[in-house]
Amino acid sequence: MFPGEGLQIHPRNTESPPHEAGFHATLLDGTPVRLRPVTAADKWRIEEGLSRMSPGSIYHRFCRNVAELSSRELRYLTEVDQVRHIAWGAVDPEDPEERGLGVARLVRDTEIASRAEGAVTVIDPYRGVGLGTLLLATLCALGRRQGIRTFRACILPENQLVIDWFRRLGARTVQEDPTLVLLDLDLSEPAWRQTSPAFSGLTRGIESLQPDGQSKME
Numbered sequence: 419m420f421p422g423e424g425l426q427i428h429p430r431n432t433e434s435p436p437h438e439a440g441f442h443a444t445l446l447d448g449t450p451v452r453l454r455p456v457t458a459a460d461k462w463r464i465e466e467g468l469s470r471m472s473p474g475s476i477y478h479r480f481c482r483n484v485a486e487l488s489s490r491e492l493r494y495l496t497e498v499d500q501v502r503h504i505a506w507g508a509v510d511p512e513d514p515e516e517r518g519l520g521v522a523r524l525v526r527d528t529e530i531a532s533r534a535e536g537a538v539t540v541i542d543p544y545r546g547v548g549l550g551t552l553l554l555a556t557l558c559a560l561g562r563r564q565g566i567r568t569f570r571a572c573i574l575p576e577n578q579l580v581i582d583w584f585r586r587l588g589a590r591t592v593q594e595d596p597t598l599v600l601l602d603l604d605l606s607e608p609a610w611r612q613t614s615p616a617f618s619g620l621t622r623g624i625e626s627l628q629p630d631g632q633s634k635m636e
């Protein structure tokens with residue numbers, strides 16, 4: 419099975435309420451999710467999501483133990499401009515509170531604007547059914563649309579699952595030592611057509627949506 423295969427994305431239609439920016443998708447096990455830009459109003463969702471992650475997952479994401487996030491950190495994670503710092507989250511559309519299920523972000527390098535450091539996080543109960551792939555594809559598509567060419571991932575050496583995942587997608591090792599593995603994922607389309615046709619198709623599908631999530635075909 420190719421990365422991305424089996425995931426479905428559903429563009430917004432013209433009847434969707436305007437506050438519902440983003441798009442809907444169906445995960446590999448049939449779970450519906452909504453993907454949308456992170457906003458300042460998502461601070462509680464980040465905090466609540468953290469409570470549904472194991473200490474090990476939190477350590478892999480932040481490279482340190484985190485019991486709770488400071489208000490400064492929450493501002494950094496949610497008050498984003500979607501240009502220098504792009505962040506999208508997945509929420510449960512069937513939950514009246516639309517709690518968060520995962521989040522992905524890309525923060526541009528201050529010196530090389532075409533390179534950005536990225537991170538993907540999925541809360542533990544939703545792992546293994548394609549949400550991480552969907553979030554990664556969303557950030558790759560949005561980043562590429564905004565001129566980002568390289569997604570740089572900083573991964574702890576023991577986080578083998580993620581190292582293997584990025585390498586299967588064609589990521590190049592920039593640094594590998596006992597403290598850190600740096601991997602660069604080339605966001606240009608031809609690179610993926612070879613290594614990951616389904617992931618490539620997924621990013622193209624998301625890239626073809628309008629900024630508000632509607633299909634250009636409508």
Ligand SMILES: CC(C)(COP(=O)(O)OP(=O)(O)OC[C@H]1O[C@@H](n2cnc3c(N)ncnc32)[C@H](O)[C@@H]1OP(=O)(O)O)[C@@H](O)C(=O)NCCC(=O)NCCS
Nearest residue numbers: 421475478479537538539540545546547548549550551583
């Ligand atoms: C990394 C993470 C986002 C993946 O989320 P996810 O929703 O489980 O991802 P997916 O279901 O899309 O799977 C992604 C890949 O990992 C593989 N994978 C997922 N769970 C796996 C498991 N238990 N064992 C082996 N491989 C697994 C999948 O097969 C897939 O690879 P493929 O597409 O080549 O088949 C999630 O594990 C996480 O939040 N980890 C903690 C934070 C972290 O480490 N982030 C990355 C560094 S910033």
